[in-house]
Amino acid sequence: xxxxxxxxxxxxxxxxxxxxxxxxxxxxxxxxxxxxxxxxxxxxxxxxxxxxxxxxxxxxxxxxxxxxxxxxxxxxxxxxxxxxxxxxxxxxxxxxxxxxxxxxxxxxxxxxxxxxxxxxxxxxxxxxxxxxxxxxxxxxxxxxxxxxxxxxxxxxxxxxxxxxxxxxxxxxxxxxxxxxxxxxxxxxxxxxxxxxxxxxxxxxxxxxxxxxxxxxxxxxxxxxxxxxxxxxxxxxxxxxxxxxxxxxxxxxxxxxxxxxxxxxxxxxxxxxxxxxxxxxxxxxxxxxxxxxxxxxxxxxxxxxxxxxxxxxxxxxxxxxxxxxxxxxxxxxxxxxxxxxx
Numbered sequence: 001x002x003x004x005x006x007x008x009x010x011x012x013x014x015x016x017x018x019x020x021x022x023x024x025x026x027x028x029x030x031x032x033x034x035x036x037x038x039x040x041x042x043x044x045x046x047x048x049x050x051x052x053x054x055x056x057x058x059x060x061x062x063x064x065x066x067x068x069x070x071x072x073x074x075x076x077x078x079x080x081x082x083x084x085x086x087x088x089x090x091x092x093x094x095x096x097x098x099x100x101x102x103x104x105x106x107x108x109x110x111x112x113x114x115x116x117x118x119x120x121x122x123x124x125x126x127x128x129x130x131x132x133x134x135x136x137x138x139x140x141x142x143x144x145x146x147x148x149x150x151x152x153x154x155x156x157x158x159x160x161x162x163x164x165x166x167x168x169x170x171x172x173x174x175x176x177x178x179x180x181x182x183x184x185x186x187x188x189x190x191x192x193x194x195x196x197x198x199x200x201x202x203x204x205x206x207x208x209x210x211x212x213x214x215x216x217x218x219x220x221x222x223x224x225x226x227x228x229x230x231x232x233x234x235x236x237x238x239x240x241x242x243x244x245x246x247x248x249x250x251x252x253x254x255x256x257x258x259x260x261x262x263x264x265x266x267x268x269x270x271x272x273x274x275x276x277x278x279x280x281x282x283x284x285x286x287x288x289x290x291x292x293x294x295x296x297x298x299x300x301x302x303x304x305x306x307x308x309x310x311x312x313x314x315x316x317x318x319x320x321x322x323x324x325x326x327x328x329x330x331x332x333x334x335x336x337x338x339x340x341x
Contacts, residue, residue, distance in 0.1 A: 005047050015056035018047050022057065024161035026066055026077055036074040037067070086139045087114065087321050089123045090154075092147050101264070102291065102310055106144045106167050109314025117322055126150055140321030142167060144314070165317040168310065170211075170332070177320050177329040179313040183212045186335035187219030190260050190288040190306050193337060195227055199258030199286055202231040205270050206262040207238035216262040216290070232256070236266050243269070253277060257285055264291035264305075271297050282340075290335065306335040 007017045025031045038046065043054045058075060061067040069075050089110060091103070114121050140163040143154045151169060158164040158176035166178040194202060204220050206213040217233065224231045232252045235244040243249040253259070253270070254277050261267050267289045271281070279285050281299035288304045297303070312333075320329060 015053045018057035019060045020160040031077045086120045089142045105310035106314040109311035113315035113318040167313045179331045181308045182332035183215035184219035187216035191220045191223040194258035202258040203252045203256035205234045213262045259287045261289040305338040
């Protein structure tokens, strides 16, 4: 790092740009653990910024546990893996943990692994703070089930040198790791199960705009095609959980003998419609749904579940940051089919 570094990121404070460059050099091993980094005057010349900017950048890295200073001697690099004992969890919204079963299970896994590994956590709701600035920990950032805006933020942070793991989303970013469900394959398993039970007139309940549900829909239709069958789609609004076309939904559900519901939240509306049609589960129609049934629904004891190992994703994400691996790690897992007898 003896040549000059040009800072040109618009919208990012210069001290954070300096911090990001030094961080990348530490994580890559260019600044090994225990080594001294350049002096403040040298860093001023390298980055072409003020001494105040350099001091702000170094202070950030000190707070993150990556640097430490020896009075009158210099600034030195801590072991990056030691910083991995402090992890920041970025939630899409504080209220979502309470109301979303998926998030709750992931966080439970994160907390359990952090406790057993001796890892300290900082948990932030993204809409309530600038978590990059406010978090004193940068051993790594976990993004559980992020919406698109936070997926973009996670990718940006990973490209800037932060260690980032995304949970329950598939990311096309070589610099970060993710753990998620193989949604397509899991839907194939559920569809094959229904066909194996002799169901031939299948309906698929999904939300059109959700990527993971599109993958589930594709998996279902692929298996139906292989068996020479054609399924019928019922589209539900992801927010209101109402049917996009009530009359069409009623017509399809009146005839279906097997239903794949691509998300557990959509189960209640589907079963209520079946009840109104005086159809019985599993005698008249058999149902496979994704994720655990999280609220009382009729026929719950007869509905099969494709359960995603969400708590395990949380544990794996913490382990990933604690282990300190520098290569991308991506894992897609099949859901586990819980068959009701």
